[in-house]
Amino acid sequence: MILLSPVAGLGRMVLGLLSNLGRVAIYAAQVVSHIFRPPFYPREFLHALMQIGWFSLPVVGMTALFTGGALALQIYAGGQRFSAEAVVPAIVAIGMARELGPVLGGLMVAARVASSIAAEIGTMKVTEQIDALVTLSTNPLKYLAVPRVVAATLAVPVLVAVGDSIGIMGGWLVGVQRLDFNSAAYIKNTVDFLEMWDITSGLLKGAAFGFLVALMGCYHGMNSGRGAQGVGRATKSAVVSASVLIFAANYLLTELFFS
Amino acid sequence: MIELRGVHKTFGSNAVLRGVDLTIAKGTSMVIIGGSGTGKSVTLKCILGLIKPDGGTITLDGQDVTRGDRDAFLARFGMLFQGGALFDSLRIWENVAFRLLRGSLARPKAEAREIAIEKLRRVGLGPQVADLFPAELSGGMQKRVSLARAIAANPEIIFFDEPTTGLDPIMSGVINDLIREIVVEMGATAMTITHDMSSVRAIADHVAMLHGGKVRWTGPVSEMDATPDPYVQQFIHGRAEGPIESLR
Numbered sequence: 001m002i003l004l005s006p007v008a009g010l011g012r013m014v015l016g017l018l019s020n021l022g023r024v025a026i027y028a029a030q031v032v033s034h035i036f037r038p039p040f041y042p043r044e045f046l047h048a049l050m051q052i053g054w055f056s057l058p059v060v061g062m063t064a065l066f067t068g069g070a071l072a073l074q075i076y077a078g079g080q081r082f083s084a085e086a087v088v089p090a091i092v093a094i095g096m097a098r099e100l101g102p103v104l105g106g107l108m109v110a111a112r113v114a115s116s117i118a119a120e121i122g123t124m125k126v127t128e129q130i131d132a133l134v135t136l137s138t139n140p141l142k143y144l145a146v147p148r149v150v151a152a153t154l155a156v157p158v159l160v161a162v163g164d165s166i167g168i169m170g171g172w173l174v175g176v177q178r179l180d181f182n183s184a185a186y187i188k189n190t191v192d193f194l195e196m197w198d199i200t201s202g203l204l205k206g207a208a209f210g211f212l213v214a215l216m217g218c219y220h221g222m223n224s225g226r227g228a229q230g231v232g233r234a235t236k237s238a239v240v241s242a243s244v245l246i247f248a249a250n251y252l253l254t255e256l257f258f259s
Numbered sequence: 260m261i262e263l264r265g266v267h268k269t270f271g272s273n274a275v276l277r278g279v280d281l282t283i284a285k286g287t288s289m290v291i292i293g294g295s296g297t298g299k300s301v302t303l304k305c306i307l308g309l310i311k312p313d314g315g316t317i318t319l320d321g322q323d324v325t326r327g328d329r330d331a332f333l334a335r336f337g338m339l340f341q342g343g344a345l346f347d348s349l350r351i352w353e354n355v356a357f358r359l360l361r362g363s364l365a366r367p368k369a370e371a372r373e374i375a376i377e378k379l380r381r382v383g384l385g386p387q388v389a390d391l392f393p394a395e396l397s398g399g400m401q402k403r404v405s406l407a408r409a410i411a412a413n414p415e416i417i418f419f420d421e422p423t424t425g426l427d428p429i430m431s432g433v434i435n436d437l438i439r440e441i442v443v444e445m446g447a448t449a450m451t452i453t454h455d456m457s458s459v460r461a462i463a464d465h466v467a468m469l470h471g472g473k474v475r476w477t478g479p480v481s482e483m484d485a486t487p488d489p490y491v492q493q494f495i496h497g498r499a500e501g502p503i504e505s506l507r
Contacts, residue, residue: 132344136358137333
């Protein structure tokens, strides 16, 4: 019996994980089904768009700037080993547009937005504001989750586009100032090598990551436990699950788009 | 009329309601008393459909509350929550007029604001609070705003969950008087949950005491003091000694 207990523990963990996945899938289906059904809450949508999109711009921009710069330094150092320093502009552009822009942008939004959504909705649940919504004939899923999920799905691709541009600019800055690239040649190389699909695939990834981030924030907030500890746990779970799902979705989408 | 027959609810291994039978006549004020954890709030939430009972029936004017149009059902209710449950992100007038700004009762914004200010005035708050946020008000003022929100759409039935919890005795008296006045004025059916015996005496037409997951005693408030039921006597006099076990 003692030997079997770790196996039983593992079984319980797997069952728990599967049942959680099922609950999240049902919740996601409910959110999506309510997107197209009235009533709509345009004011809540615009508020969420500002909170998720506009106020995330500084953090996404700063992350992209430093990442683009560091990427240029790394590619230059690696390229030197086989005299391929000239690939820096192309690799920075492709790397930012296809991978780093959407993934790092998604992760920064997960840290900033999933946590705040989970904490806000979790606190609303603890203080009976969710019950109050129901008694006021308002569906909490429709009023709280749908505007946030739609706003994040639309805002994150825009953030990714801005992040891509700033990241490529960071690479250009380092290339020109530190690595002695000719400015015009760097820009020409970037434009020549970058294809429309590189950019579009990154934006599609951004939309998927935005959906996952807001969904996790809303799901964990709505299922928050009681008290400050319950809200804290919901917030932590939202950020962790959103981050893991971003990496998993990134792999699946990369397989789908490029394999 | 609200009728509960044999309502059961269990959370895990904890059977909170074990067959609650209760009738609240139209236009009367019923106050439910009982110790902490006896299922008062669960009873109220079962009626509203916030919690699904495991067994029994709950009817409103003869209709099962779990069937029919849910929006139309909820539109008949107003609810004052224990902690106020005001929406932090909305201004006071938007909280009060929440139901009037969306859904089947929606009306123009200016009209909704006017009604909200009128309801705020009814609970003793001036128009200057209309554009503040809930966090800028004291606990007593938040309770009044919550009361204004509960009555904003002129509901037929109003529920009050611990309306005086956390308030000083004077503010408690003010809230009790307001509740009584509003219920009488609107001719509404009211159901209140409270531990506060001064609230019971100020608000109730009828009293029901929950104990052990069932209604232990129910009757007119005028008969409450005279009942020989030892549970009721212990509770209303706040005695440590008696049939209701207390932890020390």
